[in-house]
Amino acid sequence: MTARLNPYLSFRNNAREAMEFYKDVFGGELTVSTFADFQASQTSDSPRAEVRDLGRLKPVEPMARRMGVPLLGAHQVYVMKHGWEYHTAWCQVVADKWGHVPGGLLVTLLADVGARTPCRECDRPLNTAG
Ligand SMILES: [Zn+2]
Known part of the structure; x- marks a missing residue:
């Protein structure tokens, strides 16, 4: 019987160095993804942030x-x-x-x-x- 282990380790600021250290110790493949990779769409460059303020609509009665x-x-x-x-x-x-x-x-x-x-x-x- 095998168990698959998906550890989630949290480091403050030095996660990359820590993971590279563990890779040296245990071997294997290291795949690094940062929060910035996943949250890229939430930056000010995102389309959402580009939604223009058109100004509030103030309907009037037509002539x-x-x-x-x-x-x-x-x-x-x-x-x-x-x-x-x-x-x-x-x-x-x-x-x-x-x-x-x-x-x-x-x-x-x-x-x-x-x-x-x-x-x-x-x-x-x-x-x-x-
Ligand atoms: Zn028109």
């Missing part, structure tokens, strides 16, 4: 609605609840959002778009709002 479709007034833009862009026109992106998740389409003031960037599709607005 008007036509068959439920919110129409922009002066200084108003469309934003998505989870979007990085703002829209100055009823573009394909806005129309798609309205078609699939109308509740995710909001109207806010241009002054309140925060770090959101202008949508390129808005250069080619659709003729009809809905």
